[in-house]
Amino acid sequence: MRQNNHLSSKSVACFLVAMIAFLNASCSTKVSHGNSLVIPAAVAVGNKNTPPLKIGVLPTQSLKEQQRMIQPLEKYLENSLETEVNFQVAADYKQVMQWLVDGKIDMAYVAAVSYLEALDAGANIEPLVAPIDKYTGRPWYRAAIVVKVDSNIETLHQLKGKRFAFVNKFSTSGYLMPFTALNKLDIHPQREFKTVIYPGTHAKTLEALENGEIDAAATNIPYYLKQQKMGKLKPEKFRVIWESPPIPPSLIVVSKKLSQDSIKKLKISFLNTPEGIEDIFGGQSAGYTSIEDSDYMPIRELRAKLNMKSGKGK
Numbered sequence: 001m002r003q004n005n006h007l008s009s010k011s012v013a014c015f016l017v018a019m020i021a022f023l024n025a026s027c028s029t030k031v032s033h034g035n036s037l038v039i040p041a042a043v044a045v046g047n048k049n050t051p052p053l054k055i056g057v058l059p060t061q062s063l064k065e066q067q068r069m070i071q072p073l074e075k076y077l078e079n080s081l082e083t084e085v086n087f088q089v090a091a092d093y094k095q096v097m098q099w100l101v102d103g104k105i106d107m108a109y110v111a112a113v114s115y116l117e118a119l120d121a122g123a124n125i126e127p128l129v130a131p132i133d134k135y136t137g138r139p140w141y142r143a144a145i146v147v148k149v150d151s152n153i154e155t156l157h158q159l160k161g162k163r164f165a166f167v168n169k170f171s172t173s174g175y176l177m178p179f180t181a182l183n184k185l186d187i188h189p190q191r192e193f194k195t196v197i198y199p200g201t202h203a204k205t206l207e208a209l210e211n212g213e214i215d216a217a218a219t220n221i222p223y224y225l226k227q228q229k230m231g232k233l234k235p236e237k238f239r240v241i242w243e244s245p246p247i248p249p250s251l252i253v254v255s256k257k258l259s260q261d262s263i264k265k266l267k268i269s270f271l272n273t274p275e276g277i278e279d280i281f282g283g284q285s286a287g288y289t290s291i292e293d294s295d296y297m298p299i300r301e302l303r304a305k306l307n308m309k310s311g312k313g314k
Contacts, residue, residue, distance in 0.1 A: 052084035053077075056096045056108035058250075060223070060281055061203035063089055069280045076277055080269040092200055093170035100125055106258060107266070109281060111250045112172040112299045124256045127293055128263070129270045130249040131285040133222055139289045142221045143173035143244035145181075146209060149237055153216060156185055156242055162215040163195040165205045172299065173220035174202060177244040180302060206233060216241070248296050250281050252288075 057066065070087045077085045088105060090096040093114050099105045100123040107128070110118065118125060133141045147153045153162065159182070166189075167174025175198075182189060189196050197214065199205045202223045209217040210233070221243065227233040252270065254263055270288045279285030 050083065052086045053081065053107065054105040055085065055087050056099050056105040057087055057089045057280060058093055058096055058109055058111065058114065059090055059201050061201060065203075066280060069278045072277050073273075073280060076274065077269060080272075081265060093168045097121060097123070097170070100253070100255070103255065103257065105255070107252060107254045109250065109252055111170065112248050112296055113176050113303070114170045114172075115251060115253055116296060116300060116303065117170055118253070125253040126256055126263075127291045127295070128252045128254045128267055129288040130251040130291045130295075131279045131281060132287050132289055133249070134286045135222060135225060137286060138246070139249050139291070140246040141173070141249060143177035143218065143247060144221050144224060144240045145178055145216055145218055145242040146206070146224060146238050146240055147216045148209065149239050151215060151239075153241060156182060156187060159189075159216055160187065160192045161194050163197075163213070164189060164193045165197045165199055165208050165214045165217045167202055167205050167218055168198055168200055171202075171218075172247055172250070173223075173244070174205065174218045176299070176302065176306075176308070177247060178218040178242070180306065181242060181244065183306065203227075209238070220247075248299055249291075251291055 057070070060066070066089050070089075074085050074087060077083075088099070090099070093111070096105075096108050096110060097114055097118040098121075100108055100110075100118045101121045103124070108125075115125075115127070130139050132139050145156070145159075153159060166178065169175050179189070195214070197208065199208055202219050205217045206219060206224070206227060208214045221240075224233070224238075224240070228235050254266060258266075267290065271290065273288060
């Protein structure tokens with residue numbers, strides 16, 4: 001069993017330093033897919049007579065792959081919590097946020113931007129835990145822009161006139177961070193790129209690059225490396241032309257409608273997730289760590305600077 005301490009003040013300070021510098025440089029068979037859920041307002045985890053715990057998941061890869069990854073975690077959580085657990089894979093990032101706003105799920109796996117967007121829209125949620133990146137041993141990761149190895153693109157300026165893919169406008173690594181990097185160089189994708197597309201998931205974005213539909217793609221380092229390890233991307237065919245500063249991690253959020261006792265049980269279960277259970281965000285995880293809302297202040301500041309904050313209920 002593994003139990004990790006809260007995201008340290010030192011790590012938060014590192015986020016703030018890196019992000020401020022970045023800113024100043026600029027100006028189971030039970031897994032279902034894409035359908036709304038209707039459940040009671042609260043769940044008392046640990047009572048077999050209560051309704052199932054509903055967990056929403058961002059679509060980070062193919063539904064089949066996510067179902068494979070979810071099954072061991074689902075089994076572990078059911079045994080640990082003594083409660084039936086049902087995962088719901090959303091059709092897109094926005095749907096997960098809407099489920100949270102509408103109170104139709106009890107928990108969700110979300111990106112940092114998606115978490116803040118959900119709060120802006122009125123979701124009654126709080127951070128629970130976040131994965132620790134296996135490659136860094138830290139609760140942060142990096143966004144990246146990837147091209148094919150034989151591409152003549154070496155710098156961000158050389159993306160002008162090229163075909164480019166962001167993942168989704170609610171993605172931290174697949175949109176916010178690369179967009180910010182381009183913005184600080186006074187590069188405007190919609191005006192200066194030949195084509196800009198939003199495939200919706202990291203998997204589809206990299207597939208578009210592999211298939212020659214685009215010249216460069218936004219993604220993140222943990223996902224990129226995992227796809228290589230799984231044999232889905234050949235390392236010799238791609239290269240990274242840009243990496244972001246460290247980013248506060250994607251996270252698991254929980255509804256405040258759950259009792260404090262239930263939230264505590266959930267946190268303990270995730271912090272003690274056994275070795276071998278994959279992080280269903282799509283990266284390589286070395287367990288989970290506790291987090292707080294204040295850990296996402298760097299992303300808040302970045303969105304505010306770029307005027308990306310949503311209005312309430314939007």
